[in-house]
Amino acid sequence: MYRNITLASDRNKNLVETRWGDDNYLYLHHPGWTFPSDCVRKRPIIYFDDLLQILYEKIRYQYDFPTYIQEVLTDIEKNENFAMMVDKSLLHQAFRKVLIYHSYSFTSEEILLNEDDFAVSRNENIIDKLMEDLKNAIQDIYYHKGKIDLSMLTNYHIIIKHYFSDLIKDGHADALPEYWNTFCPGTDTFVDHKSRLEYLIRLGKEKMRFLYKKI
Structure with a gap:
């Protein structure tokens, strides 16, 4: 899973990965933007619980990892409360937690309500x-x-x-x-x-x- 996240920026031209301090971050490509100033804008990095909530909503769709990450970053940008970037290691932890939640092999979407x-x-x-x-x-x-x-x-x-x-x-x-x-x-x-x-x-x-x- 971590390898797929690492390769995301190579597979999706809308994603950029860069190192800042001791951590690696992913953000959306915007022509003319300078990292980190245009991404941070004096806002905090998204918290784990907020990241989880976004993933809980997104993970049910049939996307690949790069598209999931792009969708997550798009939501973060729309939120306007957090820096427009995500810590890669935090994203990895969130993916692991949410994918465990959605790890069942479902066979039907039909709801049957019988009386037997x-x-x-x-x-x-x-x-x-x-x-x-x-x-x-x-x-x-x-x-x-x-x-x-x-x-x-x-x-x-x-x-x-x-x-x-x-x-x-x-x-x-x-x-x-x-x-x-x-x-x-x-x-x-x-x-x-x-x-x-x-x-x-x-x-x-x-x-x-x-x-x-x-x-």
């Missing part, structure tokens, strides 16, 4: 596997970065589990605010967490499409 005993057992396994992956995503993207505390981490787990349990067992789920009002009374408002929970639901649905017929 096998389907019930399979649905329970799907929920368990889905929640294992989503718990890791919640911790990596939000908790470890300090965006939510331990109490809210637990609330996220509960909401997501009930949402997908209803969706898988009944074929439909209530609106997210309904779960929030049921399981998080007296805490922050739903609006404060709306975008995060919606992102987790999208991530879970993407995963769920592939898990059926595999277990």
Whole structure:
């Protein structure tokens, strides 16, 4: 994997790799730009958790490594909060973590919801596997970065589990605010967490499409 990242700038003319201090960095080629001043612009290098979130969204598409890296750097540039470059070793760590998450050999995107005993057992396994992956995503993207505390981490787990349990067992789920009002009374408002929970639901649905017929 590290070799593929190293060869990315040779395989994609839009990528440039250069050494700065003790580390190697990748950035997008822009005619007339001077490194590092035009890339850094007094902004911090992207943090690991933010890099993970970009990769979690991008990795499901069938790209090669150079294209993935170009997509990541394009997102970083659009963000405007970070230097327009990425540490190669940090990118390698992020790829390893996200590819482990997506390492299953899926055979079908069809969701089958049957009422027989096998389907019930399979649905329970799907929920368990889905929640294992989503718990890791919640911790990596939000908790470890300090965006939510331990109490809210637990609330996220509960909401997501009930949402997908209803969706898988009944074929439909209530609106997210309904779960929030049921399981998080007296805490922050739903609006404060709306975008995060919606992102987790999208991530879970993407995963769920592939898990059926595999277990």
